[in-house]
Each structure stands twice: as structure tokens, then as C-alpha cells.
Ligand SMILES: Cc1cc2nc3c(=O)[nH]c(=O)nc-3n(C[C@H](O)[C@H](O)[C@H](O)COP(=O)(O)OP(=O)(O)OC[C@H]3O[C@@H](n4cnc5c(N)ncnc54)[C@H](O)[C@@H]3O)c2cc1C
Ligand SMILES: Cc1cc2nc3c(=O)[nH]c(=O)nc-3n(C[C@H](O)[C@H](O)[C@H](O)COP(=O)(O)O)c2cc1C
């Protein structure tokens with residue numbers, strides 16, 4: 001289960017640009033030492049007198065032991081909250097809560113794993129790759145994005161992975177197309193046992209379909225709009241099939257963000273499936 | 286200091302951050318008879334100093350609540366206010382009955398901001414007589430030593446009239462306010478930001494409305510205890526409600542920003558009261574209603590207003 005989270009007012013150590021992304025390293029002891037691959041943090045944006053009430057969720061990209069523990073976040077500017085974050089400089093403070101969510105489960109025995117990252121989704125895959133390699137697993141990467149500057153971490157993937165396949169929709173780097181176009185080939189060549197994926201929902205849906213085709217387990221880290229990140233507001237829900245076969249609207253923040261891909265009803269995200277527990281006019285168990 | 290209904294999860298989530306037994310009370314999300322999947326996503330849209338939500342009372346239903354959620358709170362000794370929501374008077378009554386013999390219920394809060402199925406979906410809180418009917422039947426079904434709190438909405442022509450109806454119906458206390466209905470349109474997608482279209486607005490954006498409601502109701506019904514809420518994020522905000530007439534304050538959306546909000550606000554409020562020379566919170570309740578110079582009210586009077 002998730003390590004119990006803490007709130008920390010951290011100091012920004014470094015900020016840098018990585019292609020289309022911003023990276024922010026924050027001193028956050030207490031968060032850093034409990035982080036496992038797949039965890040995320042909830043970040044308060046806008047400063048003390050902000051009108052932005054909800055926390056923003058970011059995957060923890062890297063953890064380092066410096067200064068009692070640092071976490072690095074990688075993000076793209078989407079709206080006012082991320083724009084504020086992009087303006088932070090070294091020595092500014094940042095209020096974070098973490099580590100949050102359920103991390104990626106790791107296989108007991110060494111096996112071959114394909115790690116699929118879409119855009120900044122690959123940020124959370126490197127810590128995972130590290131943990132898998134420590135268990136003697138073979139790692140292969142597939143990273144994709146619309147264009148070359150939005151493929152995150154290609155160099156690092158090349159260093160860590162047995163093989164690394166890149167795809168871009170405009171063909172500016174790697175193969176032209178989507179990760180799902182090349183994934184079947186990678187799985188077949190590596191005789192992969194497991195797929196891990198993090199990225200946009202549509203990509204996760206495609207990756208899951210491929211893994212199901214090959215009949216291998218797939219773990220996906222989903223992204224849903226969140227207000228609290230700690231499981232109290234019920235705004236981040238998506239339909240997921242439980243062990244008992246019943247679909248429930250579960251919280252991405254505390255029941256996820258990592259789920260078994262085949263359990264997530266991707267086609268029904270954004271709706272309440274009629275057969276979900278407690279759906280209007282639906283089944284009541 | 287209480288949590289606001291629907292903003293504290295099951296209690297377990299907040300317990301990771303602070304001791305929920307130190308709360309004045311933990312208020313549950315509104316419990317319904319059957320499990321409810323709630324509304325589709327997106328359920329949330331941030332607005333200036335606020336938040337629109339359309340969760341749609343997602344919850345496991347009363348049976349699962351009684352076996353999985355309430356015992357956890359009761360074992361720890363947390364004072365628990367169980368909020369209930371229904372579509373008919375009969376459903377509220379059945380819920381109150383179901384709770385009557387459950388151990389660990391400190392009070393029952395009646396969420397009146399639910400659409401009345403028998404009245405073309407008009408919410409109970411908008412109509413004094415149906416609100417009073419719900420409150421009276423819940424009161425009758427609830428153990429005599431468990432207070433019944435009526436939770437009111439600000440979206441009404443005359444909140445004092447609804448408040449009076451609820452008190453006449455047997456409400457021991459009033460909680461206000463529930464979220465006023467709001468809406469936001471995403472100008473990029475050119476669609477409503479919430480899947481449900483409209484949603485309830487919470488956070489500091491609604492505090493002036495909430496304070497006004499507390500003020501008006503306290504002025505009209507000074508003897509009725511009021512739990513004030515709506516955009517409380519600091520001790521100063523809490524004190525504002527107290528001075529307007531609330532004898533307890535609940536914290537909702539602020540928990541999304543600061544999971545430690547309850548103990549922090551409690552501490553800040555205590556400091557502010559001490560600074561101002563109050564020995565007890567009760568001495569500050571409704572003080573803003575009295576012209577300067579008239580001084581704090583006498584003790585006897587107070588005892589009455591903080592029943
Ligand atoms: C588990 C998780 C991990 C994430 N990791 C990263 C990451 O590593 N890098 C990165 O760039 N982005 C990441 N995101 C997305 C990031 O949270 C949003 O881009 C960010 O919240 C947008 O904030 P804003 O103020 O700029 O945008 P706005 O659109 O103005 O945000 C308004 C509100 O909507 C919420 N919101 C909007 N979009 C999202 C979204 N996609 N996901 C969650 N909440 C959203 C915000 O929390 C806020 O409450 C992650 C999201 C989740 C759920
Ligand atoms: C996500 C969310 C869920 C809520 N759920 C309920 C609920 O189930 N029952 C209820 O009576 N009020 C519910 N409310 C309303 C709050 O209890 C409270 O009245 C309101 O949010 C104002 O307080 P605040 O500004 O401190 O959040 C909910 C509010 C939010 C933001």
C-alpha cells in the first residue's frame with residue numbers, strides 16, 4: 001500500500017528546461033525517502049494568497065538523497081498552475097504533499113519488461129526501470145510523442161534499456177507513428193513478460209489492447225483530473241473492474257494511479273457505465 | 286471544528302495527516318440507501334477562489350457504510366456526524382431508522398440539498414414545508430439523545446423561513462451553507478466544464494454568502510445552534526462565522542488544499558480568541574450583532590444560545 005504521505009514546504013534546488021518540458025528539483029525530505037516508482041505528489045500552486053484552491057498532481061521523476069532528499073518533477077505548461085510553476089526559481093519554496101497513490105507493483109522473479117511512455121509519461125518510468133533492473137529484469141523502452149521535442153528521456157532510455165524504440169507522429173525522431181504501431185514488434189522480439197505504461201489515456205488504451213493480444217500483464221498509470229490527490233473529494237474517478245468482476249467508480253489518486261490495464265474500462269471513462277455498482281437504474285449488490 | 290460533509294472521505298484518508306478524534310466531529314459524506322456511482326467525470330472545475338463540483342453523492346450505500354466505515358470511526362472514538370441524503374421523505378426516514386441502533390453516531394445531519402423525486406426534482410432545502418417534513422420524520426426515527434442537524438442551502442428566496450420550518454420540524458441545530466449552484470464553460474472546448482453541466486460552488490468564493498446566511502438566521506433564531514461553513518481556510522475565517530452567529534465551524538474544500546487544515550484552523554482560532562480576551566468560544570458567538578460598547582453578553586443569555 002501507499003506509504004503515508006506528508007506535507008512539506010520544500011526549497012527549489014534547480015530548475016531547467018528539457019526540450020518542451022520544465023524540470024524542477026525540490027528539497028523534500030520525508031517525501032523523497034518514501035517514494036516508490038509510480039508515486040506522485042500534490043503541489044500547491046500560486047503562493048500563499050492564491051486563488052487556485054486545488055493541488056496539481058505530478059509524477060515523481062527522480063529521487064536523490066542530496067540535502068536530506070530531493071524529488072524532481074517534469075511538467076509541461078497547460079494552464080495557470082503549471083505556468084506559475086514554470087516561473088519558479090532556485091531558492092523559492094514549494095508546498096508539496098506526497099508520496100501519493102499506489103506505486104507500480106514489481107515482479108517477484110526476474111523477467112523481461114517493456115516500458116512504454118507517452119510524452120512526459122516516461123518521467124515516472126526511469127525510477128521503475130532502476131527498481132526492475134535491481135531485481136534482475138531486462139528492460140526495453142518504447143517512447144513516443146507528437147514530435148521530437150516532446151519525447152522525454154530518450155537518452156536515458158538508451159543508456160538503461162536493452163533496446164529503445166522511439167516514435168513521433170510527425171516523424172521528427174524515430175519511427176513515424178504511435179507507440180502502439182511498434183509495440184507488438186518489440187513485445188515479440190523481446191518475448192516480453194510484462195508491459196508497464198504511463199502516458200495519455202488514449203495511449204494507455206492502445207497499449208492495453210496490444211498486451212491483451214499477447215496475453216501478458218500490463219500495468220498502466222492513468223491521469224485523471226484531481227482536486228485533492230489524497231482520496232477525499234471523489235472527483236478523480238474512473239470505471240475499473242474489481243477482483244469480483246464488478247465495475248466500480250474508483251479513485252485514480254488512492255486506488256491508482258497504477259491499475260492493471262485490462263481492468264480499466266477505457267471506453268467508458270467519462271461516463272458511468274450502466275452496469276457499474278450504484279449506477280442510476282443499475283445493479284445494486 | 287468539524288469537517289464538512291463530502292470533503293473528508295471516510296476519515297481514514299485524513300487520519301494519515303492528523304488525529305481525527307481531536308476534531309469536534311467528523312462529518313461523513315451524505316450516505317444514501319443504495320450504493321451510488323455518482324456523476325460522470327469531469328466532476329470538478331476550479332474557479333477563482335473556489336471549486337465547482339458535481340460528484341453526485343457517490344457512496345457505498347448505508348449497509349456498506351455501517352459495516353466498513355462507521356465501525357472504523359467508532360473504534361477510534363471519533364465523534365461522528367452521519368450525513369444522510371435521499372430522494373423521498375421515506376428514504377430519509379429509512380436511513381435514520383437504519384442509523385438509530387448503530388453505535389458511534391454522535392448526530393445525524395440531514396442534507397436537504399437533494400432533489401425531491403416526488404416534487405419534480407425540486408431540492409428539499411428550497412421548500413420550507415418539505416424540508417420540515419423530512420426533518421420531522423428523521424427526528425422521530427432518531428434516538429432522543431442524538432441531535433438532528435438540518436443542512437441548508439443558500440439558493441433560496443428566504444433562508445430564515447426555511448430555517449424556521451426546520452426548527453419547527455424538530456431540528457436541534459442548523460448547518461449552513463451547502464454549495465450554491467454554479468456553472469462554468471470551457472472556452473476552448475466550448476462545452477460546459479463539468480459533465481453534469483452545473484455543479485456546487487465551494488471555497489472562499491462563497492464565504493460572504495455563507496456569512497450572510499449565518500448572520501440572518503442567528504438574528505432571527507438566536508437560540509438555535511448553527512454550524513457555519515463555506516470557504517473557511519484560516520482561523521480568521523472561522524472567527525468571522527463565529528462572530529456572525531455560528532457556535533461551530535466546518536471546513537470543506539480547504540482540506541483539498543491543506544490536509545492539515547482542521548487542526549491548523551483550530552489552533553489559529555484559539556490564538557485569535559485569546560488575543561481578543563475571550564475565555565471561551567461561546568463568548569464570541571454572534572458578537573457582531575451587538576453594537577459596539579454593549580460588551581459581551583451576560584452568561585445566562587449565552588448558555589441559552591450555545592445549547
Ligand atoms: C497522477 C498524475 C500525474 C501527473 N504527472 C504529470 C507530470 O509528470 N507532468 C505533467 O506535466 N503533468 C502531469 N500531470 C497532469 C497535471 O496534473 C496537470 O497538467 C496540471 O494539473 C494542470 O494544471 P494547470 O493549473 O496548469 O491547468 P488547469 O487546466 O488550469 O488546471 C485546473 C484544474 O484541473 C486539474 N487538472 C487539469 N488537467 C489535469 C490533468 N491532466 N490531470 C490532473 N489534474 C488536472 C488541476 O489539478 C486543477 O485543479 C499528472 C496528473 C496526474 C493525475
Ligand atoms: C467535493 C464536494 C463534495 C461534497 N459533498 C457533500 C455531501 O455529500 N453532502 C453535503 O451535505 N455537502 C456536501 N458538500 C458541501 C460541503 O459540505 C460544504 O457545505 C461546502 O463545500 C461549503 O464549504 P467549503 O467552502 O468549506 O467547502 C460537498 C462539497 C464538495 C466540494
Ligand code: FES
Nearest residue numbers: 229231233234253
Ligand atoms: S483527487 Fe480527490 S479523491 Fe482523488
